[in-house]
Amino acid sequence: MKILVCMKQVPQKDAPLKLNEASSWIREDVSYEVNEPDAFALEESLRQKEKHGGEVVVITSGPARSQQVLREALAKGADRAIHLEDNAFVGLDAFNTAKAFAAAIKDEKFDLIFTGLQSDDYGYAQTGVILAELLGWPHATIIMQIEKTDGGIKVKRELEAGFFQFVDMPLPAVLTIQSGINKLRYATLIGIKQAKNKPIRKVALAEVQSAIGENLQKIERLYVPQKTKKTEHIEGSPAEIAKKLVDKLRNELRVL
Amino acid sequence: MPDTILVVVEQREGKLNRVSWETIAAGQAIAAATGWTLEAAVVGGSASTFAAEVAAKKLAKVYAVESPKLEPYTPDAFAAALKQFLTAKQPRLVLMPHTYQVRDFVPKLATAMGRAVISDCIGFKHENGKLLFTRQMFQGKFAADVSFTSAAPWFATFQNGSFRGDKAEAGASPAPIETVNVEIADIVIRNKPQEVFKEAKQAVDLTQAEIIVSVGRGIKEQKNIEMAKQLADALGGELAASRPICDSGWLPMDRQIGSSGQTVAPKLYLALGISGAIQHIVGMKGSRTIIAVNKDSEAPIFEIADFAIVGNLFDIVPPLTEEVTKAKAGSQT
Ligand SMILES: Cc1cc2nc3c(=O)[nH]c(=O)nc-3n(C[C@H](O)[C@H](O)[C@H](O)COP(=O)(O)OP(=O)(O)OC[C@H]3O[C@@H](n4cnc5c(N)ncnc54)[C@H](O)[C@@H]3O)c2cc1C
Ligand SMILES: Cc1cc2nc3c(=O)[nH]c(=O)nc-3n(C[C@H](O)[C@H](O)[C@H](O)COP(=O)(O)OP(=O)(O)OC[C@H]3O[C@@H](n4cnc5c(N)ncnc54)[C@H](O)[C@@H]3O)c2cc1C
Numbered sequence: 001m002k003i004l005v006c007m008k009q010v011p012q013k014d015a016p017l018k019l020n021e022a023s024s025w026i027r028e029d030v031s032y033e034v035n036e037p038d039a040f041a042l043e044e045s046l047r048q049k050e051k052h053g054g055e056v057v058v059i060t061s062g063p064a065r066s067q068q069v070l071r072e073a074l075a076k077g078a079d080r081a082i083h084l085e086d087n088a089f090v091g092l093d094a095f096n097t098a099k100a101f102a103a104a105i106k107d108e109k110f111d112l113i114f115t116g117l118q119s120d121d122y123g124y125a126q127t128g129v130i131l132a133e134l135l136g137w138p139h140a141t142i143i144m145q146i147e148k149t150d151g152g153i154k155v156k157r158e159l160e161a162g163f164f165q166f167v168d169m170p171l172p173a174v175l176t177i178q179s180g181i182n183k184l185r186y187a188t189l190i191g192i193k194q195a196k197n198k199p200i201r202k203v204a205l206a207e208v209q210s211a212i213g214e215n216l217q218k219i220e221r222l223y224v225p226q227k228t229k230k231t232e233h234i235e236g237s238p239a240e241i242a243k244k245l246v247d248k249l250r251n252e253l254r255v256l
Numbered sequence: 257m258p259d260t261i262l263v264v265v266e267q268r269e270g271k272l273n274r275v276s277w278e279t280i281a282a283g284q285a286i287a288a289a290t291g292w293t294l295e296a297a298v299v300g301g302s303a304s305t306f307a308a309e310v311a312a313k314k315l316a317k318v319y320a321v322e323s324p325k326l327e328p329y330t331p332d333a334f335a336a337a338l339k340q341f342l343t344a345k346q347p348r349l350v351l352m353p354h355t356y357q358v359r360d361f362v363p364k365l366a367t368a369m370g371r372a373v374i375s376d377c378i379g380f381k382h383e384n385g386k387l388l389f390t391r392q393m394f395q396g397k398f399a400a401d402v403s404f405t406s407a408a409p410w411f412a413t414f415q416n417g418s419f420r421g422d423k424a425e426a427g428a429s430p431a432p433i434e435t436v437n438v439e440i441a442d443i444v445i446r447n448k449p450q451e452v453f454k455e456a457k458q459a460v461d462l463t464q465a466e467i468i469v470s471v472g473r474g475i476k477e478q479k480n481i482e483m484a485k486q487l488a489d490a491l492g493g494e495l496a497a498s499r500p501i502c503d504s505g506w507l508p509m510d511r512q513i514g515s516s517g518q519t520v521a522p523k524l525y526l527a528l529g530i531s532g533a534i535q536h537i538v539g540m541k542g543s544r545t546i547i548a549v550n551k552d553s554e555a556p557i558f559e560i561a562d563f564a565i566v567g568n569l570f571d572i573v574p575p576l577t578e579e580v581t582k583a584k585a586g587s588q589t
Contacts, residue, residue: 221400
């Protein structure tokens, strides 16, 4: 199976984020990491390749720094990478991001495309499904298991509140992958070494420009949300905090 | 024709999803602010059965969009049915709840119509004639106001809990109902879904627990779970967790709290090293008292906490367990 994995670079989970001066975006001087479900999507593609053979290709769109996610993916076992490299790519909405991807892979023949189910930064939860529609392929979302069948694949969709559903579908298809579908591997030293010789195809903005258009939605402003609940801070040394808290549990909340 | 807002309510497994009332409440609020007309649509194999229930709300009209091909749910059939219907009706704004099912088909539907979805919104603003939708960004650390720059119809989905479903206004008289039969060719539907099922039998029923101590990724390692367990035991409560902890197998799945786990409302919910992502919060925000311990003073969990302890949980928890144990021993003598 030939699988494409879409991997996005996002600010690190624990990174303290600050608004920029214009309050239009966050300050960009933060550390980045790969979007968590995308890491699970990569792992799943590697497992499918180990079972059924084929090729794993990873793709990202973003500035030079986002090459890091491709390097890591190559070190873990992806065969090659595609980088839509330009600062302009990060400002595209999900519709245009998907259009840029579709244009960048028009000469390839994938059986499967994996995306994460949503990004950890903006969480639009749309790019994979949009890409499927642009390609005219079927899709399934929030996937927790993938098996090859005679006619295509059988996937396990997660539904709300602990429910699941198996779905049979033909190939090619787009799947959006949920975190926790598998256990992630670490890159090995050999892997990191081999990655240096694996190809990364760079795609410039000009190459896909004719496929993309104006954003269909506009982020007008970004701000710190207003707190609606009254929160009482309990401060002091750990021992003092413990005492104060137990006092509350006993006398105010009456749970002790 | 005046501008219309169309709320597409959700029915699954023969029941109207309660979150639909929230979306109707959202639609009523936007209609009041803009002066646009509010209508609703039920989509499904036997949509008309639900239409009457929906028509009791204050709406100008209710459509039952029907086809046997809509049962069971597939994204292909839903997108095809709604595309036909919306292309004919041309509403200005289409609202839906941000459920797993909607996430599954609405980006496809909008793309097929060359339009965009502002997803997972928590509110709206109507400023100088411009409609803005508020959504959380960066896992709740920020919010953004987002506008549409495309032609109508516009699509927006609302997060669970953004509006009060019980505030959806009833109409003076039932809204008229129109059944719309849509044609869906067999070849359109490519996925073959099987029955919906629940994975494992639940060994613990956290919904009955009065006190829950819940651990998140801040607990760092599996062996540290024991420390939280001791606190839970001292309090006479149950241990629960955020999703990544259960995904890693550190605690069984049936102790997961959140949209894909259990929904609880204990007297006390003590969150240790949990950031407060919305998918976690929907499962515990009904708790009577929420205490959060987190080293990051800006963690979104503090937005909903009654008591906040900014600090290292490894420093806080052991003395707390000790103090609780002492207090309990004291109250018995
Ligand atoms: C300064 C700035 C301004 C912006 N302004 C706007 C704006 O006005 N309007 C607007 O709509 N958007 C804007 N964006 C971009 C927007 O926030 C998102 O990047 C875009 O809409 C995609 O949404 P998402 O990342 O939440 O994707 P989701 O749909 O949540 O992502 C799902 C999956 O798709 C894949 N994917 C998505 N993006 C990429 C990528 N770049 N590379 C590889 N894989 C990817 C991943 O597998 C991911 O898990 C702006 C961004 C920046 C930095
Ligand atoms: C469709 C979908 C469904 C989901 N369903 C669920 C669900 O049912 N339940 C659920 O929980 N999640 C769910 N999630 C995942 C959710 O989005 C979050 O990723 C998850 O809740 C984060 O878990 P966390 O808070 O434990 O981890 P993180 O977000 O990594 O937060 C860890 C926190 O620990 C703090 N911390 C670190 N070290 C310490 C220390 N020493 N002392 C104190 N604090 C510390 C950090 O500051 C941080 O705030 C779902 C996601 C999606 C997309």
